[in-house]
Amino acid sequence: MFAIVEIAGLQYKVEQDQKLFVNRLKGDVGAKVSFDKILLTVNGSTTIGAPAVSGITVDAEIINHLKADKVIIFKKKRRKGYEKKNGHRQSLTQIQITGITGFDKKEAKKAEPKAKKEAAVSEEAPVAKKTTKKSDSETAE
Template identity: 40%
Template sequence: MYAVIRSGGKQYRVTEGDVVRVEKLSAQVGEKINLDDVLMVGSKGDVKIGAPRVEGSTVQAEVVDQGRGRKIDVTKFKRRKNYRRHHGHRQSYTELKITGISAG
């Protein structure tokens, strides 16, 4: 069984046992959470598509890690104008292990 969930403005296709990195959630490592924003649930031949969500379905997950991604360097430059700007960015993430999917 698989599900399509929405977290942090992005969509993820997950199955039981997957480990996914989503935008940072306010949860501690080891904590179990329920993701209620399920857009689609499917198995071999049976697919339920929500409008916009599948009512009563949830995805259970466990928080494995809280961290920050690799650094991205941002540089702005205009030639012959003495204009140079440089800064970096590291995006925070939460790593989730999917422990169960209930179709509702």
């Protein structure tokens, strides 16, 4: 079971007990956060939101606030004496997905037997007999 969630303007594919880095979130270390903009869910059957799936939330816990590695931007124009050096460190939050809630247990159970029934029907289906058409020259004789 997984879901595609929009967190702080970016989309992530998340599963339960997964750890990931996202743009800085408000909240203290150890705080619980919940995301309700779910774009797609897969739990035996696929549910696509238009634009979001209603009734499903992704719960997470903030593990740590940190900064990413430094990115250096260096600009230079040759023979002009122009040089600019700049740097940037993105502020990140490490979160752990604690659960995806809001699924109906009935829907998950219904989706699995349906797939099994379709497979059984396709295996037991009788093979159609081939019929050949007579060409125009055979019918004219």
